[in-house]
Amino acid sequence: MNPAPKPDHLPTSDGGSQLYKSAGKLNGRKALITGGDSGVGRSIAVLFAMEGANSFIAYLPQEERGAQQAKKLVEEKYYKCYLHSTDLKDRRNCKKLVENALKQLGGVDILINNAATQLIVEDIKDLEE
DSSP states (O other), X not given: OOSOOOTTEEEOTTSOEEEOOOOOTTTTOXXXXXXXXXXXXXXXXXXXXXXXXXXXXXXXXXGHHHHHHHHHHHHHHSOXXXXXXXXXXXXXXXXXXXXXXXXXXXSOSEEEEOOOOOOOXXXXXXXOO
């Protein structure tokens, strides 16, 4: 992408961006973020870290490279970031994710459910778990 996204910046009214000014709003908090390897999820992990939170990121196995980049962005300047590769379509994997997050972080204060795929159905009742 050109220009490259800046997960620690916010857009300005003139089409530019400025570094996010943190205020310690999440000091000591622990966040579990699904889909945190790229895009919005990665930005959330970085901005949460800037505010004082440690993160635990869930991502698909094929997104390892993006997850490692997200971890590097969070940890090089800010707080701890743990990674967990899994496919959340399986309920057992969801349970393992939460267990691992609780173990690594010592608790979870914030859940960002950002992992997604698009499924087109006529009625919401047609969606499976």
